[in-house]
Amino acid sequence: MGKRVGIIGVGQTHHAAKRLDASGTELIAEAVSRALDDAQLTIKDIDAIVVGNMDHFENINYVDMWAVDGLGACMKPVFKVTTGGTTGTTVGACGYYHVASGLFDVVMAVGWEKNSESDTQAAISTCANPTLERDPFAGAIGPLATEYSMYMKAFGATEEDAAMVAARDRNNALRNPYAHSRQEVTVEDVLNSPMLSYPIKFLDMCPRSDGSCAVIFACEEKAKKLCPRPAWVHASVVRHDYTHFGDLEWKFMPTLERASAAAYKLAGITNPLKEFDVAELYLPASTCGVKWMDSLWFCEHGGAPALIRKGTFEMDGELPINPSGGVISTNPIGATALIRIGEGAWQIMGRAGERQVEGAKKALCTGFGGCSWSDVMILGADLP
């Protein structure tokens, strides 16, 4: 069997709409240096590196090769993994498997994006099949708007429910010095913001950011030696079941249901709402923060609005979600899902600063992307 793996260091850039002061590799170096500092290591202690982003956002082919200077990867094993929006969790999982395999002891996983360098929606549109869906079904907002309008119709969820999620995440970001968008907003502000694609409004939707995140994974022996309180990886599961948007199930979120069910089984979780202390979820729009709560098994289908109205997922609620401010506050796409893992790890390690959930022992982290795909990673303070 493989080795047990712990996260021993996390670093991220100060994310922004446009980081004019740093090139792509400089952004990567900033995250890498901070992760090394966090783990109190030097680059010599890193045995292998994994990196990921989305090619057409910066138009750089073979990013793993181009990024060698920033990664500190010269004369080290390095390769690239990429799966669209889920790239960050894909990179994190790859770092995890590097160590769990027993082939490497200390591995750094790096996600980055400089979304300011291109037209994000123009690049995303090319993910759809060029001879079938590229022309009619372009961009990221359309599919998300479509699924929430279906959910509202099916279960009586409202635009206000989504606005409450948006206000929660955006206000949480005020306590995160790394967050890109840090503005105090009310539910009314969200509801009054410009409509992008019904029912999603401007303040419901994620921005695009420049940023990078690096997470250091270590085998059990090293993790225990190097870190007072590692965040142990209890499960990593991925479901990327769809190729065509036309094939999707809209009423619930099938890949998240399947991925989280499998991950809970691996981690021995039977009552996720009770057993998790904190969650960092890849919610690209506040609407997902409503509908997808069903699919994480926090409640029956259609039960999410009631939980949200009760404040279940607020900082002082039963299960705080996105203390960092989440994706609608910060979204350097190739790093976005890795930031979920990094923030989850910091919560377990007790290093989350002002946004710390006291005594967090079990964290749920997710990634979203592609054709409504889901990744899940579960972290814990106890050895798995």
Added chain:
Amino acid sequence: MSDWKNDVEIMVHEGKISVPYSWTVGSTLSRFYCELRDNGKIWANRCPKCGTTFVPPKIKCINCYEEPHDWVELPGTGTVETYTVVRYEEPSMHPRKAPFVYGVIKMDGADTGMVHFIDEVAPEDVKVGMRVEAVLEDEREGNILDIKHFRPIG
């Protein structure tokens, strides 16, 4: 296999990904290009730990991961380490018409080489080990093409 596959007209749809890009140059290369544009100088930077001197300058030393914060001006001369005569046309990529010569120039005062054009010499006369110097454009914009090419010395 069903035989309709032998008869069907196989279609090909043409497409092009056209996305505009603007790459942030970053502080290190910005300094390099500002010096080149404004003062016509080629600058390198050096790792304080291992002493390796890089041109174009690096954000991090590739050996030590230290910031190479010592900056040095190079004389702009060097030696041809390798070259090729490019014979094919790629008008959208190549700033000049084939045949033209690319070389890796090991720069005097630095430990790394620069890839650039070698010109003002017949392609068949370019040799490995040849001494060359940078020729700058008169009107410079702050990019690598501010160096027009390298030419033989003397």
Added chain:
Amino acid sequence: MEKVAIIGVGFTKYAQNSPLTFAEMVFEATTKALEDAGITRDEVDNVVSVSSDFWDGRTISSMAISDASGAFGKDITTVEGDGTFGALYGMMRILSGAFGVSIVCAHHKGTESNMNGITNCAFDPLVERKLGLDAVSSAALQARRYMSKYGLLEEQFALVSVKNHGNAKRNPIALLPMDITVDDVMNSRKVADPLKVLDCSPVTDGACTLILAAERQAKKLTTNKKRVWMKGVGHCADAFRPGDRDLADTRALKAAAKRAYDMAGISDPLNEIDFAEVYDAFSYMEPLWLEGLGICDDGKGCEYLERGWFDAGGRFPVNVSGGRLSGHPVQSAGLYAMAEAVLQLRGEAGERQLDGAETALVHGVNGMCGQSHCVWVLGK
């Protein structure tokens, strides 16, 4: 450590302007690999696809093949790079204990894309890309550096092309089986000196799939004859800019090979390994990489090539398949090379079967001028 076996291989015939979409090519290769292993999709628990948004001309290109690769309901991920790196990740995922059987699939439809433009995008947009550098012109710089460092001749590189195109005549999937002479290579159209057309691999379409299994699964699912063990693997990257490194120095490959040999318990690769599939996108690369792989001393690759060491009947046969020079689907090239080694080790390589093939060396490359390498030792 648990062992991992390759229990099935499948691939499409190398093609140009294939009438199939790349997803259809992946489906064909994966179906064949499952048939070869004698298993169904139900026995597979995870998929590693290898694809590239650049070469595929779409973003999240892995989305295009997730159904074709059989990934529905399974854990799937995507490596962007050469197929050998995808196989490495497939192996890691099994060694982690999380999975028992991996599909690793790679595809490449070179004839749908512009090779020069796409490889130009592998260079720094702030520096070398503006000069118009691409895979071919940068390789030419490497070839010239290799020649001048060791006093080698273009005619010696031409021998690689003669050998590999000749080998391709015995490989039914090869794109360019040819009887050619050194003069033919020397007189072929100049592309970027010292490289001529016949020094360069062809733009190719092709998909290849391997099925990997943990030892416990492999023994349950297949017969002994079908199993080829992944005995050693190593990968390593060198510096990025062509001017950052001595282009004729193979230190990253040496480091990758050392990892692979240490893991496989090999101390004398020339004598302990029987044959190799080496990355020969350009003729000069074969001797250069053989030096990095420790098969001969630095600068000696061409000398042994001339002596016939690397011929199909030679002391250490290299690229008996015809190599990348006879078919080079970039992203899947490394998986094809691994599949070829598997067929040889199983004794199923037909006309090109080598006698007594027990241990194979396979080599894949990422990036320009061999910036990063992945080295495999496979064995019976």
